[in-house]
Amino acid sequence: MRTKYAAGNWKMNLTFEEGQILFSEVTNMVKDEVVNPNVKVVMGVPAPYLSSFSKLINTDKVSIAAQNCHPEAKGAFTGEMSVGMLASAGVDHIIIGHSERREYFNESDEFIASKVNAILAGGLTPIFCCGETLEQREAGIHFDFVKGQLTNGLFQLSAEELQKVVIAYEPIWAIGTGVTASSDQAQEMHKELRAHLASKYGADVAANISILYGGSVKPGNAGELFAQPDIDGGLVGGASLDSRGFTDIAKAFPA
Numbered sequence: 001m002r003t004k005y006a007a008g009n010w011k012m013n014l015t016f017e018e019g020q021i022l023f024s025e026v027t028n029m030v031k032d033e034v035v036n037p038n039v040k041v042v043m044g045v046p047a048p049y050l051s052s053f054s055k056l057i058n059t060d061k062v063s064i065a066a067q068n069c070h071p072e073a074k075g076a077f078t079g080e081m082s083v084g085m086l087a088s089a090g091v092d093h094i095i096i097g098h099s100e101r102r103e104y105f106n107e108s109d110e111f112i113a114s115k116v117n118a119i120l121a122g123g124l125t126p127i128f129c130c131g132e133t134l135e136q137r138e139a140g141i142h143f144d145f146v147k148g149q150l151t152n153g154l155f156q157l158s159a160e161e162l163q164k165v166v167i168a169y170e171p172i173w174a175i176g177t178g179v180t181a182s183s184d185q186a187q188e189m190h191k192e193l194r195a196h197l198a199s200k201y202g203a204d205v206a207a208n209i210s211i212l213y214g215g216s217v218k219p220g221n222a223g224e225l226f227a228q229p230d231i232d233g234g235l236v237g238g239a240s241l242d243s244r245g246f247t248d249i250a251k252a253f254p255a
């Protein structure tokens with residue numbers, strides 16, 4: 001049984017005090033209300049809050065994620081954070097390859113692959129984001145494009161390493177737009193990606209990889225998305241900023 005995820009990405013939102021309230025509320029609600037033992041709730045909070053908020057976790061159902069890292073262990077990289085630094089602040093997951101970082105910070109597949117390697121070497125879990133633009137989908141090249149992102153970002157790994165990676169498929173046209181991919185569109189892509197993993201690593205390995213969907217996931221659509229056979233949860237932006245709604249998303253997995 002693959003681990004199911006409700007992973008939040010707060011992006012660059014909330015003050016320390018606002019974040020502290022939200023983080024505590026989610027942790028307490030998840031502790032009391034999420035009964036499926038196979039569900040993991042991850043909150044990707046702004047870097048300055050990681051060390052403090054990691055101490056608020058009161059259940060092993062909740063983990064804390066960084067939204068970025070640098071592949072080097074240390075050195076003259078002003079403003080950057082290494083995997084070891086994040087681990088020492090209580091972090092166990094790191095979101096990488098988000099389309100906002102690929103687009104606004106010019107992160108290449110190669111650079112993201114080096115982050116994957118560093119995160120795994122540090123014993124943490126990468127949440128590896130991928131996804132196509134609307135233009136790519138309309139041109140009919142979306143499957144090949146996203147499979148290429150997996151090839152370039154993950155196929156340097158051994159089978160053992162790959163099984164420690166969480167993948168998040170996030171069509172760019174659905175992020176922050178209120179437009180969600182239909183459950184059929186999302187399932188179709190997830191199935192393709194799992195088959196692509198199987199083509200290199202074999203079906204048994206591919207069957208163990210959690211593939212999340214991201215793009216305007218909300219309490220109202222999470223249940224239908226998470227009921228799809230190849231969708232193992234969500235990477236949630238806007239809706240992760242509301243404790244009640246985000247906890248309800250974590251409760252939306254079929255029993």
Ligand code: PEP
Nearest residue numbers: 175176214215216237238
């Ligand atoms: C995201 O940024 O990863 C995301 C999916 O955002 P939203 O849920 O707001 O579309």
